[in-house]
Amino acid sequence: MVFSLFLVFSVKSFFMTPTTVHPDQMYIEGLANNDSAIIHAIYKKFVPKVVHYIKNNSGDEDKAQDVIQEVMILLFNQAKSEQLRLTCPFDAYFFLLCKRKWLNELKKHSNKGVTIKEELTSIHESADEMVLQTEHFDKKQQLYDAMFQKLGEKCQELLKLSFALSSMEEVAEKLAVTYGYVRKKKSLCIGQLTQWIQETNRFKSIKNT
Amino acid sequence: MNEEHFLEFDEYLQDEMAVADKLAFEQQLEEQPDLAMAFETYKELQLHLKNKFGQADELNAFKKNLKGISKEHFRKPKPKVIALKPWYYAVAASVAVLFGLFFLNQNSNPTFEDYNQPEMVFFTERGDADANLKLAQDAFNAKRYKEAISLFETILEADKSAEIQYFYGVALLEENKLPEAEVVFTSLEKGNSIYKNKAIWSLALSKLKQKDYKACKELLLMIPEDYEGNDQVDALLNDLD
Numbered sequence: 525m526v527f528s529l530f531l532v533f534s535v536k537s538f539f540m541t542p543t544t545v546h547p548d549q550m551y552i553e554g555l556a557n558n559d560s561a562i563i564h565a566i567y568k569k570f571v572p573k574v575v576h577y578i579k580n581n582s583g584d585e586d587k588a589q590d591v592i593q594e595v596m597i598l599l600f601n602q603a604k605s606e607q608l609r610l611t612c613p614f615d616a617y618f619f620l621l622c623k624r625k626w627l628n629e630l631k632k633h634s635n636k637g638v639t640i641k642e643e644l645t646s647i648h649e650s651a652d653e654m655v656l657q658t659e660h661f662d663k664k665q666q667l668y669d670a671m672f673q674k675l676g677e678k679c680q681e682l683l684k685l686s687f688a689l690s691s692m693e694e695v696a697e698k699l700a701v702t703y704g705y706v707r708k709k710k711s712l713c714i715g716q717l718t719q720w721i722q723e724t725n726r727f728k729s730i731k732n733t
Numbered sequence: 734m735n736e737e738h739f740l741e742f743d744e745y746l747q748d749e750m751a752v753a754d755k756l757a758f759e760q761q762l763e764e765q766p767d768l769a770m771a772f773e774t775y776k777e778l779q780l781h782l783k784n785k786f787g788q789a790d791e792l793n794a795f796k797k798n799l800k801g802i803s804k805e806h807f808r809k810p811k812p813k814v815i816a817l818k819p820w821y822y823a824v825a826a827s828v829a830v831l832f833g834l835f836f837l838n839q840n841s842n843p844t845f846e847d848y849n850q851p852e853m854v855f856f857t858e859r860g861d862a863d864a865n866l867k868l869a870q871d872a873f874n875a876k877r878y879k880e881a882i883s884l885f886e887t888i889l890e891a892d893k894s895a896e897i898q899y900f901y902g903v904a905l906l907e908e909n910k911l912p913e914a915e916v917v918f919t920s921l922e923k924g925n926s927i928y929k930n931k932a933i934w935s936l937a938l939s940k941l942k943q944k945d946y947k948a949c950k951e952l953l954l955m956i957p958e959d960y961e962g963n964d965q966v967d968a969l970l971n972d973l974d
Contacts, residue, residue: 558795560802567806589807593799600795605784668781687786708740714782715739718775722734725774 548614556603574622595621602661612651620655671720679713742775843972845942878904895926930960
């Protein structure tokens with residue numbers, strides 16, 4: 525398997541494909557599979573550097589622990605919902621994500637004007653790109669969640685059930701309504717979300733693609 | 734966008750459209766960028782919701798695992814372990830058992846001793862010249878209850894006041910003469926003196942001494958809220974529960 529991965533890797537490099545999957549992709553797969561050994565390895569190899577950074581920048585160990593967990597959960601979600609293909613070393617990617625999350629956190633909670641350099645300053649160009657992608661994913665998730673909270677109770681419940689249960693027939697039975705009704709209601713509820721998000725995007729231009 | 738569009742999106746994504754409709758829909762997407770954008774958002778939302786609610790268990794399992802591993806890594810280093818000689822273990826174990834017993838005892842039922850706080854008597858403040866009264870007072874306050882009991886008994890032959898009766902009862906209670914004490918307190922309880930509630934409290938203490946928790950509680954519940962020692966009553970009721 526490692527060999528085939530290597531083969532794909534080299535063949536792709538040979539044809540100069542712009543995005544090649546880095547061997548560190550195994551960390552992403554490990555997170556997505558809730559693989560304890562991989563999670564332990566991440567803590568052992570990559571976390572100390574992050575802790576060191578946060579402690580040296582007005583944080584402490586507890587804060588570092590929180591930021592790291594948030595980033596791991598974010599990576600889990602991204603790996604689960606879209607193809608997260610690592611094109612740079614995990615080390616640089618992970619460190620940059622944690623660092624920027626921490627700086628944002630500082631900015632949020634300080635009323636003194638802490639000046640933070642916003643530019644990405646990593647050595648890996650592809651790491652910058654990957655970090656932006658993940659941050660974009662993060663913002664999108666937060667926007668979707670916020671919009672979902674705006675929905676009426678009925679819509680929220682129906683959508684929850686629609687995706688938690690295996691069939692719409694079950695949803696109809698559970699809510700004691702007809703199949704036709706839940707089908708229609710489901711697409712209209714998602715439609716409402718779609719409309720709100722398009723409006724928000726028009727104002728905030730969160731979509732950068 | 735209107736309702737029809739969203740219903741169409743769903744139909745298309747569920748692959749329920751007839752071939753002709755499908756082609757027409759795809760054609761529309763190509764011609765109308767607004768529609769295409771809305772469709773993309775709709776698709777993404779559907780995926781987001783599917784991940785959020787369809788895989789909630791997986792996410793929770795991951796979070797739990799992550800928390801545990803994180804805790805392990807951030808745990809403070811353990812203090813150095815010093816090897817103990819075997820007999821140290823025996824000492825440590827006995828100390829642990831003693832501690833355990835001590836704390837277990839804290840949680841067990843309340844005892845008479847916890848609530849036994851007999852008040853001081855000051856008969857002579859009234860300027861009474863009776864020598865026996867002074868002697869009884871001194872004996873009682875010095876907790877020489879046996880002596881106090883016989884003195885009280887002499888005094889009671891001439892003076893059956895509620896006050897004397899009450900302190901006589903307390904002395905009997907302290908000396909573990911419970912049936913006699915209860916007779917005294919019961920008669921006070923039936924009367925209307927200012928010692929009525931004190932007598933009920935003392936009766937409750939007598940029941941507590943006999944570990945009759947039920948009777949103790951029933952008596953405590955008879956004491957009105959405005960009783961001066963109500964804090965003690967509430968505390969004992971709490972302990973009994």
